[in-house]
Amino acid sequence: MEFTEFTLAASTDTLADEPAAREHADCLEFRLDLASDPLAALDDYDGALPVLATNRADWEGGAAADDDARLDALCEAVGHDAVEAVDIELESMLDGDGKRVRDAAWDADASVVVSVHDFEGTPLRQDMRGLLGNAVEYGDVGKLAVTAQDRQDALDLLTVTHEYAMADEPVATMAMGEAGRHTRAVAPVYGSKIGYAPVRAADATAPGQYDLETLRELVGELS
Numbered sequence: 110m111e112f113t114e115f116t117l118a119a120s121t122d123t124l125a126d127e128p129a130a131r132e133h134a135d136c137l138e139f140r141l142d143l144a145s146d147p148l149a150a151l152d153d154y155d156g157a158l159p160v161l162a163t164n165r166a167d168w169e170g171g172a173a174a175d176d177d178a179r180l181d182a183l184c185e186a187v188g189h190d191a192v193e194a195v196d197i198e199l200e201s202m203l204d205g206d207g208k209r210v211r212d213a214a215w216d217a218d219a220s221v222v223v224s225v226h227d228f229e230g231t232p233l234r235q236d237m238r239g240l241l242g243n244a245v246e247y248g249d250v251g252k253l254a255v256t257a258q259d260r261q262d263a264l265d266l267l268t269v270t271h272e273y274a275m276a277d278e279p280v281a282t283m284a285m286g287e288a289g290r291h292t293r294a295v296a297p298v299y300g301s302k303i304g305y306a307p308v309r310a311a312d313a314t315a316p317g318q319y320d321l322e323t324l325r326e327l328v329g330e331l332s
């Protein structure tokens with residue numbers, strides 16, 4: 110996956126969602142940290158959608174323990190043909206541990222999404238610029254998910270997204286929570302390259318997500 114165009118990822122803890130996701134999604138974001146026996150599921154996977162593998166650490170809002178096994182699983186995942194991209198937290202890249210996942214991904218011709226999450230608020234514009242700058246330096250796409258408290262936060266995120274898009278730097282951005290919900294539909298207009306949505310609203314993997322069909326429709330209408 111190149112992420113040169115907007116890519117809609119169906120976020121899921123089960124690859125059994127693939128048939129339901131196929132109509133609206135461009136790929137599956139398989140949340141290894143939320144799945145039971147994810148590597149066996151990848152072995153058995155024969156769906157049409159490519160997979161973006163995420164194994165979100167508990168210190169970044171996920172469920173995976175902070176140990177070598179978390180990164181080992183991602184290295185193993187990129188060995189599967191269907192896995193065309195992998196997500197690694199910027200923090201893991203900065204402490205050096207994530208680099209082996211990135212190298213395994215690049216060896217397998219998979220793309221690397223380097224991600225940052227802020228579950229409390231929206232950093233200052235200059236800080237978001239710095240985070241995304243670091244993220245795009247370490248991987249193929251820099252991803253920033255913040256929590257908007259108000260419309261100004263959403264505007265700040267969109268502004269920074271636009272700047273990166275104008276500079277031809279691939280970024281994916283979204284504001285979690287109610288106040289920033291609309292950015293999931295609007296950020297692609299400003300150049301965000303990845304959107305995330307669950308097949309069913311009840312299976313959201315982050316606050317404020319639209320369901321897959323709705324996000325596809327909203328992005329389609331606006332873009």
Ligand SMILES: O=C1C[C@@](O)(C(=O)O)C[C@@H](O)[C@@H]1O
Pocket residue numbers: 120138140163165196224252254283285305306314315316318
């Ligand atoms: O990082 C992201 C983005 C996300 O947090 C969101 O806000 O849609 C959803 C996660 O599943 C994904 O790994």
